[in-house]
Amino acid sequence: MLELRHVSKTFNKGTPSAKQALNDLSLHLNAGDFVSIIGSNGAGKSTVFNAIGGSFLVDAGRIFLDGQDVTFLPEHKRAGSIGRLFQDPLRGTAPNMTIEENLALVYLRANKSRSIFGITNKERDFFREKLATLNLGLEDRLKSKVGLLSGGQRQALTLLMATMITPKVLLLDEHTAALDPATADKVLELTRRIVADGHITTMMITHNIGSALALGNRTIMMNEGQIILDVSGEERARLTVPELLELFREKSHTALDDDRILLRAD
Amino acid sequence: MTLTLFQGTMEQALIYSLVAVGLFISFRILNIADLTVDGGFTLGCATSAVATLAGHPFLGLLLALFAGALAGLVTAVLQTKLKVQPILAGIITMTALYSINLMIMQNRANLPLLKCDTIYTWAAGWLPANLCKLLLLALIVALVLLGVFIFLRSGLGLSVRATGDNPDLVRSSSINPSHTITIGLCVANALVALSGALLAQYQLFSEITTGTGMVVIGLASLIMGEAIVGRGGLIRCLLGTLVGSAVYRLIIAIAITSSLQPSNLKLISAIIVAVSISWPAIREKLAVHKLKKAAMQAAREEDSHA
Ligand SMILES: Nc1ncnc2c1ncn2[C@@H]1O[C@H](COP(=O)(O)OP(=O)(O)OP(=O)(O)O)[C@@H](O)[C@H]1O
Ligand SMILES: [Mg+2]
Numbered sequence: 001m002l003e004l005r006h007v008s009k010t011f012n013k014g015t016p017s018a019k020q021a022l023n024d025l026s027l028h029l030n031a032g033d034f035v036s037i038i039g040s041n042g043a044g045k046s047t048v049f050n051a052i053g054g055s056f057l058v059d060a061g062r063i064f065l066d067g068q069d070v071t072f073l074p075e076h077k078r079a080g081s082i083g084r085l086f087q088d089p090l091r092g093t094a095p096n097m098t099i100e101e102n103l104a105l106v107y108l109r110a111n112k113s114r115s116i117f118g119i120t121n122k123e124r125d126f127f128r129e130k131l132a133t134l135n136l137g138l139e140d141r142l143k144s145k146v147g148l149l150s151g152g153q154r155q156a157l158t159l160l161m162a163t164m165i166t167p168k169v170l171l172l173d174e175h176t177a178a179l180d181p182a183t184a185d186k187v188l189e190l191t192r193r194i195v196a197d198g199h200i201t202t203m204m205i206t207h208n209i210g211s212a213l214a215l216g217n218r219t220i221m222m223n224e225g226q227i228i229l230d231v232s233g234e235e236r237a238r239l240t241v242p243e244l245l246e247l248f249r250e251k252s253h254t255a256l257d258d259d260r261i262l263l264r265a266d
Numbered sequence: 267m268t269l270t271l272f273q274g275t276m277e278q279a280l281i282y283s284l285v286a287v288g289l290f291i292s293f294r295i296l297n298i299a300d301l302t303v304d305g306g307f308t309l310g311c312a313t314s315a316v317a318t319l320a321g322h323p324f325l326g327l328l329l330a331l332f333a334g335a336l337a338g339l340v341t342a343v344l345q346t347k348l349k350v351q352p353i354l355a356g357i358i359t360m361t362a363l364y365s366i367n368l369m370i371m372q373n374r375a376n377l378p379l380l381k382c383d384t385i386y387t388w389a390a391g392w393l394p395a396n397l398c399k400l401l402l403l404a405l406i407v408a409l410v411l412l413g414v415f416i417f418l419r420s421g422l423g424l425s426v427r428a429t430g431d432n433p434d435l436v437r438s439s440s441i442n443p444s445h446t447i448t449i450g451l452c453v454a455n456a457l458v459a460l461s462g463a464l465l466a467q468y469q470l471f472s473e474i475t476t477g478t479g480m481v482v483i484g485l486a487s488l489i490m491g492e493a494i495v496g497r498g499g500l501i502r503c504l505l506g507t508l509v510g511s512a513v514y515r516l517i518i519a520i521a522i523t524s525s526l527q528p529s530n531l532k533l534i535s536a537i538i539v540a541v542s543i544s545w546p547a548i549r550e551k552l553a554v555h556k557l558k559k560a561a562m563q564a565a566r567e568e569d570s571h572a
Binding site: 074075076077078079080082084090091092093094095096097101102104105106108118119162 | 416419420421424425427428431432434435436437438439440441442443
């Protein structure tokens, strides 16, 4: 479904502050894979997502999405097949627009033949039905401005928006990191359900080692722009959090250096 | 204030309200301070005047809409494709428009339209004579507001609105924000030029300096309208432009009838805009000042008790 072939990226090339963020990285995801990604600060995790999403062009290598070479496709043209969530809940929604307007905005990309007279009642019912699945009572607040919602509610709404038209790949960059633990758990559970229901190919960066192992079918560790560990199946099922950390130390010859790391093994 | 003067003031308020609507789109929705407006307003005046002189007042309005949109397009291309800073992009277009407007007006700084057929003389043919201008303008402005309302709620309009709010989101809904900025600026400047076009036929002349300071005047109206009507939904915002424009024109009418020099009006507009835009910052300073004072007061009282 998603393939990165020998991708490299150096920021500020040719200057003293040059930084190789991706170093000949290759990765292949099968349809329906749910991969969790962990690694030290600055390992290049977000950079992988930015490369896939098209925030910049990579220096070398190729990126394929569902068989199509997207290496040089501009960001907004890839966006139709990629759903993205960021740590900052403010990034995924338009605060001065209402919940239904936000939903309508993404709904556009599948449904070009919308009525010119704004949102139809049929669409409104559809939005209400979708919002009800979040269990946050947002289905009764279609006309509320999104800026009035809490961080958790906004992130849940963003998740809904990113997956309303099933994306070919869903990229979650620490999307629960800015939420309080209870809300984070709720959004994580929501993520698990939406991804499972839609069989969405997903990559999730997390600093919660526990959820990295608990969610999905595969875990990747990154260090200095490379993948240093890739576990799935039986091997992953048997791994515990301490074992995973030990593995990281072995492979990278340093301890996992993540200032936001959470070692909860839940 | 006499009834005739009041009626005239309301007629002007209707004409200038379109500038406020244009600025609502560029300044509020797209979050861009678009200085194209000063040149675009005169562009509308000039186009409409020339067409009216040639005997085509309605064509003049259409041409003005089109010319205004084109001016917006130039600013948008400078800004999105050529990466000129938004303010500078507007200034560049505005400066270029000065020469273009003169060209359209056949190199004359003033183009009188005496004894020409205008949309207003046309309206006098079937509307009550003393109300014909007011009614015609009300009709045109109502149609424009309806059109803008429908546009802003359509799919395309939603993307334009999201652009100023969160461009990342627009990009991630697979729409190029450059396109939505371009569409927004075209619509905004088309409306501004239409306002100029209506004015030229109303005052029966077009002058090269008519648009000078129009950005500030439009912003003053927009902001005053928001202060009075509030910044709720779309309908409220659009009504606000009408109310703000009416209040602004009333202030001017009063200023003119009183001893105030008309030349002071731009100073007053500038002060209104400066104060209203900086109001949140001023309010915050005042609040901090109050808190400090209260804290110091409390400390003093504690000292005196001790
Ligand atoms: N746009 C950019 N310009 C310059 N350097 C960048 C840019 N984006 C990332 N980098 C650098 O690339 C390296 C990898 O950054 P990246 O954001 O991918 O790390 P990360 O693994 O997501 O880390 P974290 O866990 O802290 O989010 C870092 O050294 C970072 O400073
Ligand atoms: Mg990161």
